[in-house]
Amino acid sequence: MIKEAFNGLRTAWKGLALTLKHFGGATEAKKVKGIAEANYFEQQNGIATVQYPHQKLPVPEVGRYQLEVVIDDCIVCDLCAKICPVDCIDIESIKATEAIGKTSDGSVKRLYAPKFDIDMAKCMYCGLCTTVCPTECIIMTPQYDKSVTHISDLNYKFATMTEVEAVEKRLEQEKQLAERQAAKLAAMKKMQEDN
Ligand code: SF4
Ligand code: SF4
Known part of the structure; x- marks a missing residue:
């Protein structure tokens, strides 16, 4: 006993x-x-359960979770899309008729971005896009709980231009191109006449 x-x-x-x-x-x-x-x-050690979302396990400071793009600092160079091994970054650019401003690091912006999509459903979180970005405007955030109800909602859109603005900028670009070609043609004609 x-x-x-x-x-x-x-x-x-x-x-x-x-x-x-x-x-x-x-x-x-x-x-x-x-x-x-x-x-x-x-x-x-010793953790069996956490009271999420009131309590969260710490994440590494260099962890790769969700991509974020500070679109105002993007110069639309397309480097991130080119290096992406799974082609999940889709960028469309429109050349501006003149410089349209500067990024926070002083880079001159000459292109508009009517489309800047990242499909996080395809992303393999390699982080390559963040390493090539010249203005460091595409970054990995520590947010891991950005859930959606449909897989198509994982195609995040970062462009802020409206469709109307995009059409306007495309027309401006076409007009500038046409004016330049007309000027070039006139110069060639003048050269021929002088000869
Ligand atoms: S983290 Fe890798 S896979 Fe994901 S968008 Fe960037 S380059 Fe592509
Ligand atoms: S690499 Fe950076 S600056 Fe270039 S398009 Fe991508 S996000 Fe924009």
Whole structure:
């Protein structure tokens, strides 16, 4: 009987110790730590469940989750789309008739972007697009819970131009092209006449 009582106390203590360990682990997990810290993964010890969304597991500072584009800083160079291994970035550009402003890093903007779509359903989160961007306007954010109800909603649209504005800019570009070609033709004719 004494032995059984001792065993009961021992197992009760083991259960209590496990509960205390989980409690301590959960408290520790609420503190965000950098991925570079040696004990980054150790902080998740003892966690069985988190009270999401009130409590979230920490994510690495360099984690790749959702892409974001600061479209005002985009110079529409298309480098991100070209390097994407799965072709999930779709950009359309319209050449402006003159410089249209500067990005926050001072790069001159000469192209409009009537379309800038990223299909996150196809994205493999390699991060290559973020490394080639000259203005660092396409970035990986730590947001991992951007859920949608239909897969087509994962095709994120970052362009801010309206269709009317896009048509106007295309017409301006065509007009400028036509004027330049007319001027070139006139210059060639004049050269022929002078000869
Ligand atoms: S992270 Fe990789 S796959 Fe995703 S859009 Fe960028 S280059 Fe493409
Ligand atoms: S690489 Fe950067 S600047 Fe160039 S189109 Fe992509 S997001 Fe815009």
